[in-house]
Amino acid sequence: MTAAAIWSAEQMSDRPRVLILGGTAEAIDFANRATEKYDVTYSLAGRTRDPALPAGVSVRTGGFGGADAMVRWMAENSVSAVTDATHPFAAQIARNAATACRTAGLPRLKLLRSEWQVQSGDNWLNVADITKAASLLPSAGRRAFLSVGRQEISAFAAAENTALVVRSIDPPDNTDILPDATFITGRGPFSISDEIALLRDHDIDALVSKNAGGDATYAKIAAARELGITVIMVERPPVPAGLITDSVDTALTWLDALFG
Numbered sequence: 671m672t673a674a675a676i677w678s679a680e681q682m683s684d685r686p687r688v689l690i691l692g693g694t695a696e697a698i699d700f701a702n703r704a705t706e707k708y709d710v711t712y713s714l715a716g717r718t719r720d721p722a723l724p725a726g727v728s729v730r731t732g733g734f735g736g737a738d739a740m741v742r743w744m745a746e747n748s749v750s751a752v753t754d755a756t757h758p759f760a761a762q763i764a765r766n767a768a769t770a771c772r773t774a775g776l777p778r779l780k781l782l783r784s785e786w787q788v789q790s791g792d793n794w795l796n797v798a799d800i801t802k803a804a805s806l807l808p809s810a811g812r813r814a815f816l817s818v819g820r821q822e823i824s825a826f827a828a829a830e831n832t833a834l835v836v837r838s839i840d841p842p843d844n845t846d847i848l849p850d851a852t853f854i855t856g857r858g859p860f861s862i863s864d865e866i867a868l869l870r871d872h873d874i875d876a877l878v879s880k881n882a883g884g885d886a887t888y889a890k891i892a893a894a895r896e897l898g899i900t901v902i903m904v905e906r907p908p909v910p911a912g913l914i915t916d917s918v919d920t921a922l923t924w925l926d927a928l929f930g
């Protein structure tokens with residue numbers, strides 16, 4: 671190894687270690703930018719078979735084993751700060767991260783994209799959870815398009831007299847729970863014109879969505895507005911108390927203020 675390479679490696683190890691809880695586009699953006707100054711570990715639950723990843727960071731996959739185990743993992747890996755950039759509906763890991771950071775005395779920031787807001791022409795039925803969403807079928811629509819994540823489809827086994835079209839990134843493991851449903855796969859971003867065509871092709875009259883926010887999957891909402899389709903919109907779970915931003919720039923400023 672050359673002297674320059676040794677110096678560079680030492681400098682790398684001196685950099686503050688940041689744990690990014692990921693699984694979202696903004697987590698990848700944040701990780702790609704944070705790695706210029708910080709020693710980043712990008713953490714995934716391991717749900718998606720071929721996940722998008724940031725470049726030039728360490729990646730760890732799989733649950734920690736709860737909040738106490740996360741405290742141990744962070745100590746063993748000399749973590750100095752945590753950014754929880756998980757999906758708005760990933761409520762358990764958000765709670766665990768908040769508890770673990772409080773226990774360990776580590777700074778934590780939640781990077782959370784803004785919610786979609788209802789617009790003129792939208793016909794949304796807001797519901798608290800997936801079970802409530804399923805209970806509105808078939809009264810809200812007899813041919814429903816579900817894009818709620820493959821882990822969530824079991825709630826729709828109770829939706830009788832409703833034709834279901836289910837889209838997920840990877841095929842669900844439990845398709846047998848909805849024997850009459852049509853399953854399709856797809857990963858955003860989607861275009862509005864493609865979403866309109868898809869909803870028309872399947873003669874959809876109700877769309878079930880989580881209020882995920884962000885651009886990558888918004889086209890279905892715009893398409894539903896265009897076609898006058900009812901949207902059963904699942905509201906977000908509560909966010910643990912603490913610092914929160916929807917801006918990657920602000921999250922980077924937060925890190926720089928901690929370690930700059």
Ligand code: NAP
Binds near residue numbers: 716717733761762763
């Ligand atoms: P969750 O219900 O909040 O978490 C369940 C458990 O999965 C956690 O307790 C934790 O296990 C593990 N886990 C979750 N996220 C993790 C991460 N980034 N790194 C390490 N372990 C993690 O989460 P989820 O809804 O299953 O989401 C899992 C992942 O998929 C997240 O990274 C999230 O950003 C992404 N995602 C979720 C959705 C959604 O709609 N929920 C949509 C798109 C992407 P232990 O308790 O064993 O530590």
